[in-house]
Amino acid sequence: MKRPLIILTGPTAVGKTKLSIGLAGAVNGEIISADSMQVYKKMDIGTAKIRPEEMQGIKHHLIDILEPWEEFHVALFQKKAKEAMEEIYQKGKCPVIVGGTGFYIQSVLYDIEFSETNADQVFRKELEQIAKKDGNKVLHERLKETDPKAAEKIHPNNVKRVIRALEYFHQTGECISEHNETQEQRESPYRFRYYVLSLPREILYQRINERVDKMKEDGLVSEVKMLLEAGCRKEMVSMQGLGYKEIIEALEGNISFEEAFEKIKKETRHFAKRQFTWFKREKEVTWIRKEEFKNEKEILDFCIRDSSFLFQ
């Protein structure tokens, strides 16, 4: 029998955290964060990380597990998430994955296979240079020769993806396009419910603006300063996070702080839009349109009722 799994996601600032506590409490669950930035310690304000006192005794996994100078990626997320899930199942509890990184959720839900190889930084840098010097097209041509199917699917300007496809072939001798095709067929090894929390665009955008204003008040600038003093550099994956890269720009004097915060709002809106696009094409999801409910309690009740079959 497949084991139960609850996923709670949605665009940034939609209110996942709040609902997650109630839900996890009701189903005797523990929370696994599916968030590419909240894994980092010391990055609290900019990631709108849940505070310990808000957790109400619910155990949270994959939050604050890395230093900001360490690298994180899907494969690692999947590994750690699976470990956490194992631990949760051992206790007879139900894992509740909460977070807005759709890609991460997918990796666990469909148990996508990642090869054992590590990122080949040297190879990547080399290809990046080619793209820079000779143009994106040249690199794409190269992919056409090794993996025409992938080349067809990936736009020449999407250098990152082109490089990954080339790297994959370089490391495994196999076409990433074929690998992906087989992975797409996968069925989830879990009995699950995949909730996507949503709000009308205008309301969500308003919440985003308010949240960014709050980050400003709460001292996002000092947080970034502290991180830089601790040795963080803008090239680091963690410092590419929304809110961090813009404040660094301002600290470097390239833009004003006012511009930086406006930029954060704008980019966060863009991010939310991308998240919607992702969830829209995920097939086995249950949308929870918050505007159709009277209050938070009703939403929670719906989730509890709706997911109860997982435990029968």
Add this chain to the structure above:
RNA sequence: GGCGACUUAGCCAAGUGGUAAGGCACGGGACUGCAACUCCCUGAUCAUCGGUUCAAAUCCGGUAGUCGCCU
């Protein structure tokens, strides 16, 4: 009241006689080891009326609005 300048998509903005660059926003989409990343797609007939011309956003005139200066 007079003189002058301006008026191009939601915003910024090129074009000064041959049939509307670009950027931003909005919207849509992709995504299988950097994913809060990276990338793709999408819009006007040029304030308005009339004239000149084979041809006008581009020249001329009227009207309206905006801005500046002057009395």
